[in-house]
Amino acid sequence: EVQLVESGGGLVQPGGSLRLSCAASGFTFSSYWMSWVRQAPGKGLEWVANIKQDGSEKYYVDSVKGRFTISRDNAKNSLYLQMNSLRAEDTAVYYCAREGQPWIWGQGTMVTVSS
Amino acid sequence: DIQMTQSPSSLSASVGDRVTITCQASQDISNYLNWYQQKPGKAPKLLIYDASNLETGVPSRFSGSGSGTDFTFTISSLQPEDIATYYCQQYDNLMYTFGQGTKLEIK
Numbered sequence: 001e002v003q004l005v006e007s008g009g010g011l012v013q014p015g016g017s018l019r020l021s022c023a024a025s026g027f028t029f030s031s032y033w034m035s036w037v038r039q040a041p042g043k044g045l046e047w048v049a050n051i052k053q054d055g056s057e058k059y060y061v062d063s064v065k066g067r068f069t070i071s072r073d074n075a076k077n078s079l080y081l082q083m084n085s086l087r088a089e090d091t092a093v094y095y096c097a098r099e100g101q102p103w104i105w106g107q108g109t110m111v112t113v114s115s
Numbered sequence: 116d117i118q119m120t121q122s123p124s125s126l127s128a129s130v131g132d133r134v135t136i137t138c139q140a141s142q143d144i145s146n147y148l149n150w151y152q153q154k155p156g157k158a159p160k161l162l163i164y165d166a167s168n169l170e171t172g173v174p175s176r177f178s179g180s181g182s183g184t185d186f187t188f189t190i191s192s193l194q195p196e197d198i199a200t201y202y203c204q205q206y207d208n209l210m211y212t213f214g215q216g217t218k219l220e221i222k
Binding site: 033035043044046047050057059061062095099101102103105106107108 | 116146149153157158159161164165170171202204205209210211212213214215216
């Protein structure tokens with residue numbers, strides 16, 4: 001069964017850092033682009049970042065450029081999102097997703113940025 | 116960046132009604148469009164990919180059409196379990212964008 005399980009969310013103060021992880025199973029992780037997508041409370045979906053199979057290409061939404069870093073470890077079938085300089089507007093459920101047909105999503109991990 | 120304009124933002128319909136949601140891209144995205152259903156507290160569920168292809172296991176009352184900049188998502192006969200929020204998503208380039216969502220309610 002194809003599965004993505006996110007972890008690492010929690011409560012962090014403004015200006016703080018957090019590292020999200022996504023454990024993949026049931027498919028050849030190294031063959032797929034991977035994405036992070038977030039959803040603020042009561043709001044719509046926002047794509048955040050993605051990374052090529054070998055990590056050689058990465059793209060970010062403008063609002064997180066310079067603050068967030070996406071990475072992956074194909075040997076560990078894992079995707080990561082390092083989030084620095086966090087702001088209140090980064091508060092959201094963060095989903096890890098496998099790109100392609102079909103897109104496969106994890107269940108999400110909640111990040112709350114508040115003092 | 117490609118902008119996706121989805122309408123309406125909310126919709127109230129009766130069981131058995133035909134429901135239509137539209138999504139307009141700010142530039143030609145060919146058929147690189149997904150439609151998702153999201154229920155409260157759950158991850159989005161893919162219904163339609165490549166604008167018109169039904170994902171495996173999805174009921175045939177759901178359908179999608181369009182190409183280029185204009186797309187339509189249809190539920191042919193609304194069922195109570197279809198109450199959810201629906202999103203379009205373009206994947207023409209590597210910086211994906213979503214529509215604002217359509218919240219579907221039962222009248």
